[in-house]
Amino acid sequence: MSNKITIKDLGEYIPGKLNELNLNKIKEFINVAYYIDWYKSKDSNKVFPLITKEISDLNPTNCRIPGIISRNPFFDHTQIKYFIACNGSIPEGRIMAFIDNNYTENNEADKKIGWIGLFESSKNKEAAYRLFDEAVKYLKQNSCQKIIGPAKFNAGGEIGLLIKGFENKPYFMEPYNAPYYQDFFENYGFKKENDWYSISTDELLSRDYMNKIGKIIEKFKNSWRSENLNGFKVRNINFSNLKAEIEIIRELYNPLWIEGNHPQQVYMTDEEFNAIALGIRDIAIEDLIFIVEKENQPIAVSVNIPDINEVIRDYDKNINYFPKKSFWSFSDIMRDFRIFIRIKKRIKNKNFSRIRLLILGVRKECRKMLIDSLLFNSIKQKALEIGITHGSASQLADINIDIINPVFKLGNIAMTWRVYCLEA
Secondary structure, eight states: OOSOEEEEEEEEEETTTEEOOOHHHHHHHHHGGGGOGGGGSTTOOOOOOOHHHHHHHTOOSSOOBTTTBOOOGGGGSEEEEEEEEEETTEEEEEEEEEEEHHHHHHOOSSSOEEEEEEEEEOSOHHHHHHHHHHHHHHHHHTTOSEEEEOEESSTTSEESEEEEOTTSOOOTTOOOOOTTHHHHHHHHTOEEEEEEEEEEEEHHHHHHHHHHHHHHHHHTGGGOGGGEETTEEEEEOOGGGHHHHHHHHHHHHHHHHHHSSOTTOOOOOHHHHHHHHHHHHTTOOGGGEEEEEETTEEEEEEEEEEOTHHHHHHHHTTSOOOOOSSTTOHHHHHHHHHHHHHHHHHHHTTOOSEEEEEEEEEOGGGTTSSHHHHHHHHHHHHHHHTTOOEEEEEEEETTOHHHHHHHHTTSEEEEEEEEEEEEO
């Protein structure tokens, strides 16, 4: 084996105890993905994120720039360490290792869980294995007995390693990686924990099932006034009353995702949920977020977001973009700014062709009462009205039968992500 590979420890963060990180180190970690040759190939559909958003997502420090870079409240309860593999001065890969104390406390297993995430590597096996070695070593030193991942940072974010569907274009916040990563994980010793799916749909794929739903709804025609079916009212979110609406969605989200078949899920703190919700607000179309009420009590929610990857992809294909070293790079900020302006313009004009079903949940006592059918019908009607032609429902856990069964009737599996585990 070559002796050229070295591991660069970018630093560790422990809430209330230690911070070795800064924004330039986080930017250095982010930039590694741009060195992966496969992403430049004709087979790749990689869409790189907005740099300032990625820095904010990975930022545990108190360094922030109002309106541009923020701190992720996930790190209020999470310690993390970032590693880079280098061949001389050239990055060959990266990995983050972290311990979510909230997940550990709420997990019923008797083992302390460690996580890995945002793995990238060249085709150099030594680089990949050295990164795994460092992450495993760090988590073992912190008494972790089981390691799972990859994730950013759990099922509430981006979960799993893409193993099928590389030919498809990922929707916003759907993980996308090089296909040879699977061999690295499995040959190193990682085993399957569970899989996650995306279901791709369009009007043709969903027609038969949606026609059946339409006939069911027709039976309740007399009670269909004001989007009302059998006592249930479907309404759109009201952005002018955003704080109250976020609270309604939060109160629905946490119990639904904790009690159901949602592996790698953890209860979101108020600060985490508010940060995510406000981030989604910047890219949301009011017509595509639904709340279902019965007797003025919210009992279901569906959050659908336009695929802003359409905009990022269109912008980046016309420039030879490679990020600078500094987090405060003018060219990087201008790239993000120009993309964001295009996103806001297209949101204002409702000019997207694809949406992602990000959240769909119904209170347990109201399931099997046509609520999912009611939501699917509302999503379809609004999507067609504004010119949406394609959709993705993701990420869906393989054990979440309550959601998988109806959603599978709308389309086909487009992508499969795998979460791996390793006994430490």
